Amino acid sequence: MVMAINFDQVGFTYQPNTPFATPGLHDVSFEIPEGKFTAVIGHTGSGKSTMVQHLDGLVLPTTGKVTMGNQVVTAETKLKELNEMRAHIGLVFQFPEAQLFEQTVLKDVMFGPKNFGASEEDAQAAAEAALKKVAISPDLYERSPFELSGGQMRRVAIAGVIAMAPDLLILDEPTAGLDPQGQRELMTLFTDLQKERQITVVLITHQMEYVAQYADHVVVFEHGTVVKSGAPATIFADEEWLHEKQLDVPAAKQFADALAEKGIQLHNVLDIDQLADQLAARLNGEVDHV
Amino acid sequence: MTPIISLSHVTYAYPNSDVPALRDLSLTINKGEWVAIIGHNGSGKSTFAKLLNYLLAPDEGEITVNDVVATEENMWTIRDMVGMVFQNPDNQFVGATVADDVAFGMENRGVPRDEMITRVDAALEEVQMMPFADREPARLSGGQKQRVAIASVLALQPKILILDEATAMLDPTGRREMIALVHELKAHMGDDLTVISITHDIDEAASADRVMVINDGELVETGLPAEVFANADQLRRFGLAVPFAEQLKEQLRLRGIEVPNEYLTTEGLVTWLWQSISTK
Numbered sequence: 001m002v003m004a005i006n007f008d009q010v011g012f013t014y015q016p017n018t019p020f021a022t023p024g025l026h027d028v029s030f031e032i033p034e035g036k037f038t039a040v041i042g043h044t045g046s047g048k049s050t051m052v053q054h055l056d057g058l059v060l061p062t063t064g065k066v067t068m069g070n071q072v073v074t075a076e077t078k079l080k081e082l083n084e085m086r087a088h089i090g091l092v093f094q095f096p097e098a099q100l101f102e103q104t105v106l107k108d109v110m111f112g113p114k115n116f117g118a119s120e121e122d123a124q125a126a127a128e129a130a131l132k133k134v135a136i137s138p139d140l141y142e143r144s145p146f147e148l149s150g151g152q153m154r155r156v157a158i159a160g161v162i163a164m165a166p167d168l169l170i171l172d173e174p175t176a177g178l179d180p181q182g183q184r185e186l187m188t189l190f191t192d193l194q195k196e197r198q199i200t201v202v203l204i205t206h207q208m209e210y211v212a213q214y215a216d217h218v219v220v221f222e223h224g225t226v227v228k229s230g231a232p233a234t235i236f237a238d239e240e241w242l243h244e245k246q247l248d249v250p251a252a253k254q255f256a257d258a259l260a261e262k263g264i265q266l267h268n269v270l271d272i273d274q275l276a277d278q279l280a281a282r283l284n285g286e287v288d289h290v
Numbered sequence: 291m292t293p294i295i296s297l298s299h300v301t302y303a304y305p306n307s308d309v310p311a312l313r314d315l316s317l318t319i320n321k322g323e324w325v326a327i328i329g330h331n332g333s334g335k336s337t338f339a340k341l342l343n344y345l346l347a348p349d350e351g352e353i354t355v356n357d358v359v360a361t362e363e364n365m366w367t368i369r370d371m372v373g374m375v376f377q378n379p380d381n382q383f384v385g386a387t388v389a390d391d392v393a394f395g396m397e398n399r400g401v402p403r404d405e406m407i408t409r410v411d412a413a414l415e416e417v418q419m420m421p422f423a424d425r426e427p428a429r430l431s432g433g434q435k436q437r438v439a440i441a442s443v444l445a446l447q448p449k450i451l452i453l454d455e456a457t458a459m460l461d462p463t464g465r466r467e468m469i470a471l472v473h474e475l476k477a478h479m480g481d482d483l484t485v486i487s488i489t490h491d492i493d494e495a496a497s498a499d500r501v502m503v504i505n506d507g508e509l510v511e512t513g514l515p516a517e518v519f520a521n522a523d524q525l526r527r528f529g530l531a532v533p534f535a536e537q538l539k540e541q542l543r544l545r546g547i548e549v550p551n552e553y554l555t556t557e558g559l560v561t562w563l564w565q566s567i568s569t570k
């Protein structure tokens with residue numbers, strides 16, 4: 001299924017035409033490349049969650065249009081028209097564990113596939129495969145999701161989305177609040193899924209290490225609109241701009257910047273391997289010609 | 291140094307579980323100290339916090355807070371001394387406005403009205419949320435909500451402030467601001483405030499006077515941040531994050547470079563590299 005995504009001059013207002021009207025997005029135009037890993041970054045309140053809700057047909061743009069594959073979504077679109085498309089899209093909300101509701105873990109994960117028409121057997125097979133992927137062991141299948149640890153609940157909620165085998169997987173700060181190991185394991189899971197199934201992944205995160213390490217493409221939000229997009233190397237190259245926008249940079253890049261202030265210039269450092277390679281060359285007295 | 295919290299051989303198991311969440315825990319925290327507790331998810335950190343506040347009672351062993359033994363009889367005395375702020379900012383609000391919310395705990399404790407107003411103002415001032423006194427808590431940012439939650443605790447004039455992953459849900463800016471706030475509170479209140487911060491954030495833990503590591507219900511390490519964070523292998527074994535400078539040292543070692551063994555902060559390592567490269 002073709003799932004290239006395009007935002008064209010999209011604006012969105014919460015509670016429009018009421019005294020409580022709040023602008024969520026304005027003049028948003030950008031693309032999400034198909035079959036790639038796209039990271040969405042920006043400060044809290046910059047519009048990231050509002051944007052991804054457009055991808056799942058949860059809200060319609062107030063102005064402008066969103067094109068997903070051959071589906072065009074505007075303010076006039078009937079939500080019903082989007083049902084077919086939604087079957088191919090998985091959205092993991094911020095704090096998805098808040099949405100667990102079934103009596104058992106297995107039933108919770110089966111809900112999505114069944115809701116989109118899978119038989120009981122197919123739904124169960126899909127659920128078991130997804131639970132295996134997120135490393136929830138079978139002895140937890142019959143437990144109530146509410147008797148799990150926070151980290152386990154998060155995995156079950158994510159399994160519920162993976163079980164629907166989406167072509168577009170949207171993750172809204174999926175690792176927030178987890179311990180470092182839990183975060184690493186989930187990020188590995190998402191990248192593996194992306195590669196294995198060649199799906200489109202959209203990840204909202206504040207962790208620039210992940211952006212540098214995993215993303216093919218980066219979109220930067222500020223005050224309700226997109227202010228830049230491009231490859232990670234491009235985004236993190238413009239130091240002055242990053243500083244002006246008060247955006248964090250990957251730790252390796254921060255480190256290289258601190259060295260640069262002392263007069264040691266390295267080139268294109270985004271991750272720790274690039275940093276260590278160049279430093280080792282310098283320390284071994286090799287001249288650097290990059 | 292006067293101890294304010296002592297645990298002696300404390301064990302606790304949840305009623306529906308046969309494995310204790312905390313096992314034979316003995317430790318002392320001194321008055322005015324800022325202690326960071328680290329440990330992977332499920333290691334027993336929140337259980338520890340709940341025991342200190344007598345939300346849970348130990349199965350075995352004894353806990354004293356400011357010379358008061360934690361028992362059912364002393365429960366309210368203990369709770370007045372130990373204030374807690376939790377991870378999720380949205381679950382902690384009861385008032386219609388920020389000021390109401392800060393007043394709530396005092397109303398419950400029968401603090402006289404005049405006194406209450408003074409304390410609400412002082413607490414909001416302390417966390418720099420005075421301009422938001424009449425706002426609806428739900429409309430604040432995550433970081434602002436956590437400041438209000440801290441103000442609500444401070445208004446009860448606790449001796450001990452426990453932050454149970456209070457920065458986990460915040461963005462990097464919110465996190466840095468919270469750490470700065472705790473520094474300010476400590477600077478103001480000195481030894482009158484003891485801080486226990488449970489965290490996965492290395493910068494937050496490195497700000498503390500001491501770091502304790504809890505692993506699978508046991509206290510496995512106590513030391514200065516520099517001591518605890520220098521031991522990358524041990525941190526990994528316990529499923530914890532390794533500071534960037536230590537990761538880089540490891541990578542340089544793998545590339546045949548001799549690096550200092552002692553713990554270096556980012557600034558420390560930058561300086562060492564600069565000196566080493568400059569003399570090449």
Ligand SMILES: Nc1ncnc2c1ncn2[C@@H]1O[C@H](COP(=O)(O)OP(=O)(O)O)[C@@H](O)[C@H]1O
Nearest residue numbers: 014022023024043044045046047048049050051
């Ligand atoms: N349900 C809502 N009602 C009204 N305003 C909202 C709602 N959700 C978000 N907003 C506002 O929309 C803007 C963008 O928010 P959001 O998309 O959640 O940002 P982000 O995900 O980048 O933190 C913010 O100003 C926020 O306060």
Ligand SMILES: Nc1ncnc2c1ncn2[C@@H]1O[C@H](COP(=O)(O)OP(=O)(O)O)[C@@H](O)[C@H]1O
Nearest residue numbers: 149304307311330331332333334335336337338
């Ligand atoms: N209400 C509860 N009932 C049963 N077991 C619990 C409960 N709360 C926590 N546990 C278990 O106790 C252990 C310690 O949990 P906790 O103190 O919350 O860890 P942490 O805060 O370090 O993540 C975990 O194994 C957890 O599953």
Ligand SMILES: [Mg+2]
Nearest residue numbers: 048049050094
């Ligand atoms: Mg958001």
Ligand SMILES: [Mg+2]
Nearest residue numbers: 335336337455
């Ligand atoms: Mg906890």
